[in-house]
Amino acid sequence: MELAEAPRPQDLARRHRLVADKRLGQHFLFDPAILDRIAAAAGPFGADPVLEVGPGPGGLTRALLERGAAELLAVERDPRCLAALTELEVAAGGRLRLIAADARQLDIAGIAAGRRLVIVANLPFNIGTELLLGWLHALDPVRRMVLMFQKEVAARLVAPPGSAAYGRLSVLAGRLCRVERLFDLPPGAFTPPPRVHATVVRLTPREDRPPAALLAAIERVTRAAFGRRRKMLRSSLRTLGVDPVTLCEAAGVDPGRRAEELPIEAFERLARLVTNDGGRPAATPRRRR
Helix, strand or coil, X not given: CCHHXXXXXXXHHHHCCCCCCHXXXXXXXXXXXXXXXXXXXXXXXXXXXXXXXXXXXXXXHHHHHHCCCCCEEEEECCHHHHHHHHHHHXXXXXXXXXEECCHHHCCHHHHHCCCCEXXXXXXXXXXXXXXXXXXXXXXXXXXXXXXXXXXXXXXXXHCCCCCCCCCHHHHHHHHHEEEEEEEEECHHHEECCCCCCEEEEEEEECCCCCCHHHHHHHHHHHXXXXXXXXXXXXXXXXXXXXXXXXXXXXXXXCCCCEHHHCCHHHHHHHHHHCECCCCCECCCCCCCC
């Protein structure tokens, strides 16, 4: 059986009685135009293996194969979907491999085996942020990611300083990747329709990503700063164990500003000052009052 002769995703869902499981955050996409648009945004693939998370009945899977994915690895934890996808696996002629696993426990470096992956997914809304955070800490084997999130999460990823959506996720994603908001999808595009809109985002890892110790320090600083985002930095950064005014002045940052006002570069300057080469907090003395 050739790919063109394989059953349509909606036919597979009907044949295998696939009903979206709310516990797994499933919302199926069947519109071929939308699926092709997502696959096109992820390509071109060249020789890069493609990792799809949560293929469900295979709508995006088929679109990726039609767009020329030479090696597609589809990770699915739902045994019902795996059974339905076996027909598509046969039709793909060796280009599709199904992996029965929970994506949250996936070793993407091991899967990449020294190559660079293109990660594509209609992510379950209930674990989308969790999955992204894990991948942001393991970007070496990643070429790029084209992912679908709840619209509000996508807004946080691309939010500029000074906006209400700007926060820790904005800083982390923006420092590690070039983030592009591609297009939105209404609830009616899905089966069943979710209660929220969705947004497709492309993240391309930056070459100048910070080393692990500095990244940990950036996370520590942003956790303190945004943990009390209504407070000025002179107050919110006290949990770092250093004098916040001295720290801010050394970093060229106004201690009277709030976290949401700082650009990513300012958080990195602060992070460099609170760590030494080993990644431990530097012994910055507190100012005398």
